[in-house]
Amino acid sequence: MKLITKKRLKHLSWLSKIELRREEREFEEQLNEILEYFKKLDEVDLKGVEPLYHVLELKNVFREDAPKPSNPGEMLKVVPRLKGRYVRAPRIK
Amino acid sequence: MKVKIGLEVHVQITSLKTKLFCSCSSDYRGKEPNVNVCPVCMGLPGALPVLNEKAVREAVKVALALNSKVSRRMFFYRKNYFYPDMPKNFQITQYDRAGGVPLAMGGYVNLDGKKIRIERIQLEEDPGKITYEGTIVSSPVSLIDYNRAGIALIEIVTEPDMESPKEARHFLEKLRSMVEHLGICDCSLEGAMRCDANISIEGGKRVEVKNISSFKEVERALNFELTRQLTLSKRGLGVRKETRHWDEVRRITISLRVKEEEEDYRYFPEPDLVPIEISEGLIEEVKREMPELPEERGRRFFEEYGISKRMAEVLISKKALADFFEDATRDGDPRKVVSLLGEALSYMNREGKELADLNLNPREFGILSKAVAEGRISERMAKDLLRRALIKSKPLKELMRRAKKQISDERSIAKMVDEVVRANRNAVMDAFRDEKAKDFLMGEIMKLSKGRADPRLARILLEKRLEEVKTESF
Amino acid sequence: MRVKKKALELVEEFEGGRSVEEYVAKLLERIEKKDKELNSYITLNGQAIEEAREVERRIRSGEKGKLMGLGIAVKDNISTKGLRTTCASRMLKDYVPPYDAEVIIRIRREGGIVLGKTNMDEFAMGSSTESSAFGPTRNPFDLNRVPGGSSGGSATSLAASLSTIALGSDTGGSIRCPSAFTSTFGLKPTYGRVSRYGLIAYANSLEQIGPMGRSVEDMALLFQVIAGRDEKDSTSVNVPKEDFVKEARKGAKGFRIGVLKELTEEGIDEYVLKAFWRTVHKLEGEGIGYNEVSLKYLDYALASYYVIAMAEASSNLARFDGIRYGLRVGDRGSWEDVFSKNRSKGFGKEVKRRIILGTFVLSAGYYEEYYLKAQKVRRILKESFDSLFKKYDLLLAPTMPILPWRIGEKQKPLEIYLSDVATVPANLVGIPSLSMPIGFHNGLPIGLQAMAPPFEEPKALRLGYEVERTGVVP
Numbered sequence A: 001m002k003l004i005t006k007k008r009l010k011h012l013s014w015l016s017k018i019e020l021r022r023e024e025r026e027f028e029e030q031l032n033e034i035l036e037y038f039k040k041l042d043e044v045d046l047k048g049v050e051p052l053y054h055v056l057e058l059k060n061v062f063r064e065d066a067p068k069p070s071n072p073g074e075m076l077k078v079v080p081r082l083k084g085r086y087v088r089a090p091r092i093k
Numbered sequence B: 001m002k003v004k005i006g007l008e009v010h011v012q013i014t015s016l017k018t019k020l021f022c023s024c025s026s027d028y029r030g031k032e033p034n035v036n037v038c039p040v041c042m043g044l045p046g047a048l049p050v051l052n053e054k055a056v057r058e059a060v061k062v063a064l065a066l067n068s069k070v071s072r073r074m075f076f077y078r079k080n081y082f083y084p085d086m087p088k089n090f091q092i093t094q095y096d097r098a099g100g101v102p103l104a105m106g107g108y109v110n111l112d113g114k115k116i117r118i119e120r121i122q123l124e125e126d127p128g129k130i131t132y133e134g135t136i137v138s139s140p141v142s143l144i145d146y147n148r149a150g151i152a153l154i155e156i157v158t159e160p161d162m163e164s165p166k167e168a169r170h171f172l173e174k175l176r177s178m179v180e181h182l183g184i185c186d187c188s189l190e191g192a193m194r195c196d197a198n199i200s201i202e203g204g205k206r207v208e209v210k211n212i213s214s215f216k217e218v219e220r221a222l223n224f225e226l227t228r229q230l231t232l233s234k235r236g237l238g239v240r241k242e243t244r245h246w247d248e249v250r251r252i253t254i255s256l257r258v259k260e261e262e263e264d265y266r267y268f269p270e271p272d273l274v275p276i277e278i279s280e281g282l283i284e285e286v287k288r289e290m291p292e293l294p295e296e297r298g299r300r301f302f303e304e305y306g307i308s309k310r311m312a313e314v315l316i317s318k319k320a321l322a323d324f325f326e327d328a329t330r331d332g333d334p335r336k337v338v339s340l341l342g343e344a345l346s347y348m349n350r351e352g353k354e355l356a357d358l359n360l361n362p363r364e365f366g367i368l369s370k371a372v373a374e375g376r377i378s379e380r381m382a383k384d385l386l387r388r389a390l391i392k393s394k395p396l397k398e399l400m401r402r403a404k405k406q407i408s409d410e411r412s413i414a415k416m417v418d419e420v421v422r423a424n425r426n427a428v429m430d431a432f433r434d435e436k437a438k439d440f441l442m443g444e445i446m447k448l449s450k451g452r453a454d455p456r457l458a459r460i461l462l463e464k465r466l467e468e469v470k471t472e473s474f
Numbered sequence C: 001m002r003v004k005k006k007a008l009e010l011v012e013e014f015e016g017g018r019s020v021e022e023y024v025a026k027l028l029e030r031i032e033k034k035d036k037e038l039n040s041y042i043t044l045n046g047q048a049i050e051e052a053r054e055v056e057r058r059i060r061s062g063e064k065g066k067l068m069g070l071g072i073a074v075k076d077n078i079s080t081k082g083l084r085t086t087c088a089s090r091m092l093k094d095y096v097p098p099y100d101a102e103v104i105i106r107i108r109r110e111g112g113i114v115l116g117k118t119n120m121d122e123f124a125m126g127s128s129t130e131s132s133a134f135g136p137t138r139n140p141f142d143l144n145r146v147p148g149g150s151s152g153g154s155a156t157s158l159a160a161s162l163s164t165i166a167l168g169s170d171t172g173g174s175i176r177c178p179s180a181f182t183s184t185f186g187l188k189p190t191y192g193r194v195s196r197y198g199l200i201a202y203a204n205s206l207e208q209i210g211p212m213g214r215s216v217e218d219m220a221l222l223f224q225v226i227a228g229r230d231e232k233d234s235t236s237v238n239v240p241k242e243d244f245v246k247e248a249r250k251g252a253k254g255f256r257i258g259v260l261k262e263l264t265e266e267g268i269d270e271y272v273l274k275a276f277w278r279t280v281h282k283l284e285g286e287g288i289g290y291n292e293v294s295l296k297y298l299d300y301a302l303a304s305y306y307v308i309a310m311a312e313a314s315s316n317l318a319r320f321d322g323i324r325y326g327l328r329v330g331d332r333g334s335w336e337d338v339f340s341k342n343r344s345k346g347f348g349k350e351v352k353r354r355i356i357l358g359t360f361v362l363s364a365g366y367y368e369e370y371y372l373k374a375q376k377v378r379r380i381l382k383e384s385f386d387s388l389f390k391k392y393d394l395l396l397a398p399t400m401p402i403l404p405w406r407i408g409e410k411q412k413p414l415e416i417y418l419s420d421v422a423t424v425p426a427n428l429v430g431i432p433s434l435s436m437p438i439g440f441h442n443g444l445p446i447g448l449q450a451m452a453p454p455f456e457e458p459k460a461l462r463l464g465y466e467v468e469r470t471g472v473v474p
Helices: A006-015 A023-043 A072-077 B053-065 B165-182 B215-234 B280-289 B294-305 B309-316 B319-330 B334-351 B362-373 B379-392 B396-405 B410-423 B425-431 B435-448 B455-473 C007-015 C020-038 C048-060 C102-109 C152-159 C176-182 C216-226 C244-248 C270-285 C298-319 C335-346 C349-362 C368-389 C413-418 C424-429 C457-469
Strands: A086-090 B003-012 B077-080 B090-093 B108-111 B114-125 B129-132 B141-145 B152-158 B193-201 B207-212 B242-247 B252-255 C041-044 C071-075 C113-118 C165-170 C185-188 C208-213 C257-260 C290-293 C394-398 C433-441 C444-451
Touching: A006 A023, A006 C349, A023 C298, A023 C349, A023 C368, A023 C413, A086 C335, B003 B165, B003 B215, B053 B114, B053 B152, B053 B165, B053 B280, B077 C298, B090 B114, B108 B165, B165 B193, B165 B215, B165 B294, B165 B319, B193 B215, B207 B215, B215 B242, B215 B252, B294 B309, B294 B319, B309 B319, B309 B334, B319 B334, B319 B362, B334 B362, B334 B379, B362 B379, B362 B396, B379 B396, B410 B425, B410 B435, B410 B455, B425 B435, B425 B455, B435 B455, C007 C020, C007 C048, C007 C216, C020 C041, C020 C048, C020 C071, C020 C113, C020 C152, C041 C152, C048 C113, C071 C152, C102 C113, C102 C216, C113 C152, C152 C165, C152 C176, C152 C208, C165 C185, C165 C216, C176 C185, C176 C433, C176 C444, C185 C216, C185 C457, C208 C216, C216 C244, C216 C457, C244 C457, C257 C270, C270 C290, C270 C394, C270 C433, C270 C444, C270 C457, C298 C349, C298 C368, C298 C413, C298 C424, C349 C368, C368 C394, C368 C424, C394 C457, C424 C444, C433 C457, C444 C457
Parallel strands: B207 B242, C071 C113, C071 C165, C257 C290, C257 C394
Antiparallel strands: A086 B141, B003 B152, B003 B193, B077 B090, B108 B114, B114 B152, B129 B141, B193 B207, B242 B252, C041 C113, C165 C208, C185 C208, C185 C433, C394 C444, C433 C444
């Protein structure tokens, strides 16, 4: 059974805000092939195993609530389009 | 018809000096756009979040105040979705599914004898703020200010336990007073406390209403939405599950868009942050530091000051009000303070003002109440004076000083009138026919009071006394 | 002046009066001449000569620094303030970071000079440096072949003497693979050893910045500088740092070595295996004995790795929408159209593939099936490593199962993924691994990797030194 159908690919493309044009047909096949390989994970018995999100045994890494000066001039230099000091983005509707 | 309302309240932790995950100042109101920004809160490639310790502590306070169970070990999750106000196109938040544990779960708020249950409490970051040229619909661009991006929010999610829009507003008022008393949020700041609401009627689907900016708006928005749903239902049309946008100007809810695709937030643990463990010790410490909360305070007002339960409820609905009451009471009389506050409150209601907008000094307020209690000034006059102070936005003290010069209490003036009438029998007889004789008597009264008698009142009392003498003499 | 000198010698010579400026100029001249063909650099540091003069002044004023005067190649996913950082992507082709990565701050503090930014697979997604938007880098040992990836530019610059030391990043082998393919040394440090602040994330729970060099000592020297806790990275750890150069020089006598059976069996190129065993036996002759050991669950590492890496990547790369930085191709249409357009134009195919698949494995209904399972495999794999490290100081395997392939030869994505089989386990469980050159076949380099327990990089360095000293390296 193919997991990546045309319909699903369209949905994934919408979710990830990536338009697929020429790549579409090629991707369908490649992605299915890769997912087929991922099926390998089904072979392992994982009953009672907890996921390991962090390899380190770290906890409670905090920062003090003390302000540091910002450097807005530098930050705005990389913005492609500004309007005054606002970052200009496309319309919402 | 049974109505179910649940709320998702976002409370900014305004007691913090910095944002949730970076050291940028959190003091963004009234600032130029994009001044409190750094690689972290602008979502620059390569920047990493580091958690503000105090934010966790403040959130624990809220959880304990809401009788919630604080999690011992918790994580942050990424909520993935695109939106122009999102610096990273995911929000660092918490999650209660897929192995996620939010900061606290369960809990309740007592509301008019019933319990509104809390589902969960979590910490998360605020997105940036979008400004439109015109309205959201007509604006050709959106302008983004990231000063707000990354501000620490506590999200409080309730069960759908509220049964009317009014109840929802009451809940919010109660919650507001609580976070104010905890010293976590100054709710008078614009946007410091916001909420989304979901509402459903029997047999209908749940509708989420977003973009509600204030408590008054909550009631309005929900009332509108309720009427809309009831109308649909009466016509035999079902209420469908959707998210609607409250249009504050037109006072209607609108369907923002019917999504062609279903959103899927793809929550997963934030790899750039490590787990948080909250020790018994920390919880005990926070408990010890817990200030007096509104409910307790109301009880104390009732017992200590002998004011009505109803009035105590009113006072604790806003921390500023309760504080004002207590400050005023220090030099004043509690019951008279309450009575005078009633006058101020109705003025505020009429004018749509907050206590902070008024030029009222609690100490002076207390002194005035004491003067009333000791009969040095009539209550009516005190209220009159207060009204004038509010309207002219003048300090009470100044008006009181002027009032002291003038004798305007009825009994003292009546006494003087009596004295003058007794001492001037001839003039009194003339006065029945001659207005000039009346003026002479008035002059005598003013002389006697060293010019301090309220002339308007003195004339009324003189007329009254003359009538009596006339009747007696015939 | 020879540019192929060891880093430590050069620092000494600079201190002794040799001109830093001349050395840097010579390197730049070499780059100018040789790199047209190799394409190892994307951007050269236009300030390099000036910086050399400044370092020279610092040296003459008596300042000491571990990297004083050294020319360093930096992978182009590490943020450098004022110096374009592209991630080899069209998306960031004009992006000039407003801040330095923590490793860059440390390098500058010690007197290192960033020569330029090196080529890589786009967003570090690849094992060949073929997916760069700036064209592939060529292997100096055979211009028709790949140098490995994704840090292929850094490795090539070292092999061709276009830098003295280099920084790479390793998410699933991206330092070690190109090291093996270019006959250089490359270390993937323990997760948490080096700050990731400023490293443009591909898969944050897996990757580390690491040192690359032509000798173990060179690499150890750079490692000394970049390792250590950084308060800007919550996942960086405070572990005492030994003197890594000194440690390396101790050699590996007395070590117990485990050779991973699963990575020395079928599926591994016979010439790679030949070189591998030749080295192992030579070490045995030096008194460093070995056992063949089995690493349970290794078979599942690759699938687990790719699921996690793609999932994290799909979220990490969401921030590239063209609003705050990066490619902005248009402004027409709704924000969703504009986001999609920017991202579709900005990202190359492999990046798109991984984002789409990462989005899939995190989506509702598939999270448990893929992502959660992958994270569970990670735990049992870590347990297998832990139990082996109870008995062995180091675990050895070939770095790459194959020889450098011809540019354009591998077309199927999965085929390229499979070449990471030996490198990804170290990333999944967070342990350090050092790749070292052990010979050639038909002029094509072969590498061996030594995996050590967490924070025991010195062990791997010591073995590398042993291999280097005993003349296994041809």
